[in-house]
Amino acid sequence: MVFYYIYIGWCLSTIWNWFIVPIGVKSLTIPWAIGVSLCFQLLAGAKIIPKNKADKEIIYYMVFNPILTVLLGWVIHFNFI
Secondary structure (H helix, E strand, C coil): CHHHHHHHHHHHHHHHHHHCHHHCCCCCCHHHHHHHHHHHHHHHCCCCCCCCCCHHHHHHHHHHHHHHHHHHHHHHHHHHC
């Protein structure tokens, strides 16, 4: 689970640094991004994956969804901004 939060922190800090820093906000490091992610998780309620979800769906939500977000951000950042 620790590696998952580091992974999410990397994804969030990457997206943040591409899209938020250029408008004048400070850069977000991975530890700070993990903290921000945890705050939002507490405010929004932790996503509890029901037991009847297939392993493929769990892998999608935990691994592929964040990296697809970064890839989409990369395309927008380097091609349109």
